[in-house]
Amino acid sequence: MIRIATRLILMAALLVVTGGCGGPAAVTPASVPPLRWGGDAEGGAPFVEADPANPARVRGFDVEIATMIAQGVGREPQFVQVAWASIEQSLARGDFTIGMSGLEDRPALHARFAVSLPYYEFREVLAVRAADSARVRTLADLRGRRVATLGATMAWEMLLAARTSHGVLPVSYDDDVHPYSDLVSGRVDAVLLDHVLAERSLRRIGGFVIQPVPLARGHYVAVLAAGDSALRDSVNTTLRARMRDGSLERVFRSWNVWDTQQAEFQQKVLRDSMPGRDTTAAPTATTAQATRTSASIATYLPSLLRAAVITLVLSVLAMALAIAIGIGVAAGRVYGSRSVRLLLTAYVELIRGTPVLLQLFVLYYGLSDAVRLPAFAAAVIGLGLNYAAYESEIYRAALEAIPTLQLEAARTLGLSEFQILRLVRGPQALRLALAPMTNDFVALLKDSSLVSVITVVELTKQTAIYATNAGSWAIPGALCAIVYLAMSLPLSRMARRLEHRWKLS
Template sequence: MKKSFKAIIQAIIVIMALLTVAAWHTSNAAAADTSLQRVKQRGELIVVTSPDYPPYEFMVNENGKSKMVGMDIDVAKKVAKDLHVKLVMKSMNFDSLLVAIQTGKADMAIGGINPTNERRQSVDFSKIYYSGGQSFLINSKDVNKYKSAKNLKGATIGAQTGTLQYGLAKKRIPNSTVKGMDKSTDLVLALKTNKIDALGIEKPTAEAYVKNDPTLKMISSGYNLNKNDVGAAMAFKKGSGSLVNAVNKSVDQIQKKHLTDKYLAAAGKYMKVNTVNTSMFHYWTYFAKGVEYTLLISLVSTFFGVVLGVILALMRFSKQKWVRGLAISYTEFIRGTPLMVQVMFVYFGIGVVINIPALISGMIAVSLNSGAYVAEIIRGGINSVATGQTEAAESLGLTKRDMMQYVVLPQAFRNIWPALGNEFISLIKESSIVSIIGVTDLIYQLNIVRADTYRGVIPIFVAMVLYFIMTFALTRILNHYEGKMKHAG
């Protein structure tokens, strides 16, 4: 017990050392400002956003193809053009945008981001390129109840986690209960299903929802705010002065020529394209792509999870104490931390040292997670093999390796097949967590469709059916092979 505890402590020390190296790497990178030079040399401006916030940024289904559009996308295009580089857009959750630029995953973040004093301590900001104002969305049936923000006293307010609106609601609406969610689409659905009374949101986005959904109304927030703190700005890694100065030249031109008005008009046209046909069949390519990525991640993670699980299980039976301790430490640590944290650590944490793409990061994290659980399943299967079987193998002169390969493991897999099947099925569902780093799996595509169509429930139902089809088909396949194993036995 003492040895395994010591091994766990050693594993934690290794992880802390890795984090220290990552922090050192980040601080060194920030010491010399080569931000603009790096972008110029690469020939690309990598920008992250959360495309579920019309009219700032959202996805449009144009001729069956998915396209990222909106005012912020046009602003980013203008910046890239002025820098004479190619624009590369990446999507992820809003609350991961600043983390992405802090860890070097992107050069710039854009997405209706308010340059608050708290955020300025962690990242650099460009000049304000647009100030749309703050408002609340309410249900149409409540227009007489909530005529202004003053009537929201004691109400339940919704706001996107990590946004200015969340903090303002907590500070400015007396006796209110503030509920935060990652996606604005989830918050709108919560409003329409009466889980919240009002939704704090940027005025242009509120107007977009009201225009396309007659069940919603907008009221002014009544906030008296400093324009320089609540407008939208682009965010950069701390110490990126040269890049910020270059981007500010584009912002000056945008403001001088009133280009945001032009960009908003273009976004409005795209929004009409989306709302002309909001049937789920019209968005079948979105769901198909989501299923494709979900199955790809699940298959790859299942394969490597089983390989890692077998290795860890065999390590548990090693005569070397340090080998057993290492396997125990890994298994306990992985099972003791959430998969979401592991995904973020692989992508953002390890990604500081080694730049791993989002899809690969998701596969690695899910594989490492699955391996720990599969190891325990296999260990239980090995222990379930009768000792008489191993004694008979030894009497025949089989080596320990041959005995494990030809006698123990085949019987163990037969015993644990139902448990392994459950792990594989769970993997399909749990892999949805990779959407937080921008992997376009089924959950990610579901949120895009909800943002595009302003329909909250139907896309969720479609995703449920698709998950059921995948898991049911896998269950039938697993049952088929389980029957063959029993027959062979």
């Protein structure tokens, strides 16, 4: 019997291996996981941007390169939205496999990640107002002047060094749009950034001059987790193949970022990585500039409404958590022992004394080695714990506002402390706390915009992406304000009606 059972098991195993048809099993597309890659659509074209014709999709040369890489490794690409400044941290915690969104090659990346070969060479260029173009050509000409750039970039490091050597005043921005608008308006005296970003802003707003001589050169790369060196090698193989057959050139030409220097750079990459191979001749075809479809309200409104639903659900869940924890903390501080009161007071002061943004970063990134919370869950927990501290103070104050004579009368009647809380103290405290609770919920609705730093695309983040495509915050900002008001005003009205009813009763 044992021998028969063994034969049956071996036959079953053979059927599984061969697919039951006498040949090797074909891997179905459904069995292959997608290649998740992270980028920031708020950064805009030509890197990654929401498609104005369909905001649920993204486009840009990094999008097309990510698609080439996914096809090269036999997988489907899947985009993950993440703030540009958080791409490396999100990659480290495993939110996606590859990070790509105009990421600059620098030594710190190689120390932490598996880095692809460079696929584009950018130039750090200085942008100044036309009146200053003749006398301001380098950082040495900007002593005592304000120079803007993106934080955590090669340009920022250059400005920090120039502050010591040339006396410039670096100004850090979170995006690449406002530096140039502030340059035109006179708030800063120059902008140092990639030529791709400078030329994009020049086409959008104009009013400044890009100095032709670059101050430095850098490269865009893709980053993978340190343990994904085998996948990194496959990515490099795909990038070399696309350089060799001209696919990368066609992508860069379609986004109007190709020039003869890129041709020389690609040839150098191919020579360095595959010595002895023939390089592709430098192209001479004319450039076909990609046309930008205007970002209309009709195309973006569905995305804004979906983001509004995320904001509302997130806020409701976080407020429910805050109320539950807040009631427990307030009760502990009123009825608990001295040690319990001290512990709960320390929690309240710690939460109220530190920024909610810092708490979200610690919860999502700082604890990722021990607990890897999904982004939405981390957002709910982070906001809930933060607002629980404020809610507890409201409930504690309301409980202590009930006259002592009422409590003594209830004890005289033989009621227990729990019965007094449930029948006498609690209902009256709820009426006193209702208005502050409503204010807190409206504030939480607005503070939910902070969760975009941990990859949750809520209303404000979607609005920022829309504004980047539209090139203006006027219409997107107005739409965002209307949606926020549409969510908060009914709640305030409902609370006022409830207060009025309780007052009459």
